[in-house]
Amino acid sequence: MMLDKLLDSASYYLNPYSFPMFITALLIMMLGVYVFIQDKNLVSKSFLIMTLSGSIWQAGIGMMYLMRDAILILSFYKVFVFFGIAMIAPGMYFFTTASLGLLEEKKKYVLANYVIALAFYITSLMTDWLVIGVNEYFWGRYVLYGPLSIPFLVFFFALIIRSLLLYHDSIRKMEPGFKRDQIKLFTISLAIAIMGSVDFLSCFPPLEVYPFGYLPVFVFVSLQTYAILQYKKASLNEIFGAMEDGIIVIDRNGRITEVNHSMEKIIGLSRQDFLGKDILDILFSIADKIENPEKVAALLKEIITKPGKISDEDITLLEPALHISTRSSPLTDRFGTKSGSVIVFRDITERKRLEEELRKYKEELEELVKVRTEELAASEKKYRALVNHAQVGIGIHQGGKTVFANRQLISMLGFTEEEFIGLPISRLIHPAEVKEVMSRARDRYDGKEVIDTYELRLIRKDGSVLPAITSNVVIEYEGNKATLITIVDITESKLRKELEQANQELEMFAYSISHDLRAPLRSIDGFSQALLEDYEEQLDHEGQDYLRRIRAASQRMASMIDAILQLSRIGRYEMRREQVNLSTLAQDITEDLKMADPDRQVEFVIAEGVTVSGDPTLIRVALENLIGNAWKFTRKNENARIELGMMTQGKKHVYYVRDNGAGFDMKYADKLFAPFQRLHSATEYTGTGVGLASVQRIIRRHGGDIWAESVVDKGTTFYFTLE
């Protein structure tokens, strides 16, 4: 019945006062939808709920103005209009908490308020407690409120005032900025919205107030819309635009919802080209400008399908030539669902260039270091070899202590390396020179001009003296001043020098002996003889004997001088080696001996073909002495026999001269070769005592050895070797 009436056109009449209501209803609904379409977040959702409730309310009132029947009006109001009225207050509260970001903590109040609003609505449906009748006014018919309207209006205003207070609180706490301006706008619009509640006054006659609430409601919704949109625009533009990195925001379908100015610049497309497009379509449209579009496509697909993942990837643009690092992060709405992704494109061309440059420098440097290291290693090896194999001692001392020494230096001074390093250098210098050398070293350290090459005496580990020449130079060693020393052992050259000097002196001595010492002897002998001849009558036999003794002595002395000179000459004689036939040499000598004393009968046994390497003159002197000795000491033997031969001992040839003469006691064997040592009296066997000394000297100069075996009265054998 009610439905028939509702659809019956006779129940309505045209009332112009209803038009503003419908227009308001339509406008606020459109604003709500517009905001919602722009950004489907919680704020726009709650805003939509709020505008829809408001729209139902306004449209319902508009319909009410067109109706004639009071019953129809009552029913329509209860079922339709009051729903909008009941829902709008919790809707505002919901919107307030959402826009302030207080939703989580106020969620249960929002829910409770909707439940209470629903409870009021159901009660008004079931009972007549809220709407009790219809009153007629000049603008049309309007409902009369019953007793339940009081608690309902308290509830209604409480929520609105509560929202107002929440905004007010927020403004107070907030720093100045876009958000604060926005909240301020919300507060103002809410305050205006309260004015819309003048509508309720008509529900309580006799007050006849025209319900122009649609105006504040429209203003309220418009301001709210402006605030939401303005805030959103401001934040995006300011933040995104200020960023140097390119930013693309996509929804979970890969559609671009926002893009910043830097991104436009990077890709060379305008904002309009981006917005609402599928990001993959954009990619394909510029694929020829990207080095590896397949890779980028795969990256974007992954970002779209797995928005929760944070990914980093570098891409290279060919035009403009840029290196770009991308980083995507998920966007989460207030309910925690992933609503899309933000992709940040950072131009890293400069960084890449620097990296590349750095890498190149590094490579160059490494190459350089490598080459230098090789060179260094090679030269170090060279120097090490040089230093270690140097025949001179090389060392470094620092702070008075040795810090480095080559093998030669260490062995020169008789130390081991462990002992040597760290040794105070004063320990190594002869005590008589240490003071001077050390003060010289200090002066050199201080940069004074001092002599740097000089002779000095060093002290070996065993305390012996090492004559040396040293050369010093100040160097830097391991960051500090040190002295590099070079030491040359001059023992040998010193010895040689001394020897040469001694030899020279000896030669001078020998020369002077041969000239000067013989002359007086000649006078002694000569004038003794003159005395004997010219004054024979004046001298008795004894006197004549004395003079003869003087002559004999002087002649013996002359022959001794000759022997000494011969001995000294052997040492000074310049040897030259050649093959010498001992056999023929011995033959010659024996011939000479036989000639000199033809009365003697001596059997010579000379081995044939015995040859040696040696100096012919010296070998002859040696053999003359040996055979001559044998000849001399077999004088008393009737069956004298002299033998020359050779035998082999291991690899060595041993030559011998054997006689069966007087022999000697072997306990004097050590005196045999000493000069002027005689084992027989001069009267028994003549001789100077230099012969065997000469022989030994000759044999030794040939690198050989000589020794004798003898038995008294049985004979002597002289053995000798030659090198």
Next chain:
Amino acid sequence: MHEKTIMLVEDNSDDIVLLQRAFKKCHMESKMVVAHDGIEALEYLFGKCEDDRYKAVLPAVVLLDVKMPRMDGLETLKQIRSHSRTTHLPVVMLTSSDEERDKLQSYNLGANSYIRKPVDFNKFMDVMWHLGLYWLTINELPMHLGRGQNGRRNTGADYRGFRR
């Protein structure tokens, strides 16, 4: 016959006496000129008169000691050999030394003989006899050396008077 001259260059007076005695005992009556060192010897050999003629007749032989003060025998020998007048003058080194060095140098400088004075006077005399015999009578000299100032020739081969 012109008496041949022997020149003795010797610093040791003992040796001079002994040598003169040895010559006398060998009956070598030759004139003996004694110089006490090389400088004296050269003065004698190259000394000139006012008319630029040499004062002295060259000796038949010079007996030259090696070791002497002022100018030694080797230097003297060198001077003698460097002078055209005496290039071929017989010079006998007569010395105590038997140093190889002296012998070599002497022969290198052109000594005609090298004789060592023995200590034993008997042997010394023996040597002197041989020496005199050889150089004064056996040895032949070229004309310019044999001829004295008065152009007389040195003729040898008369050693009948020599007696040991």
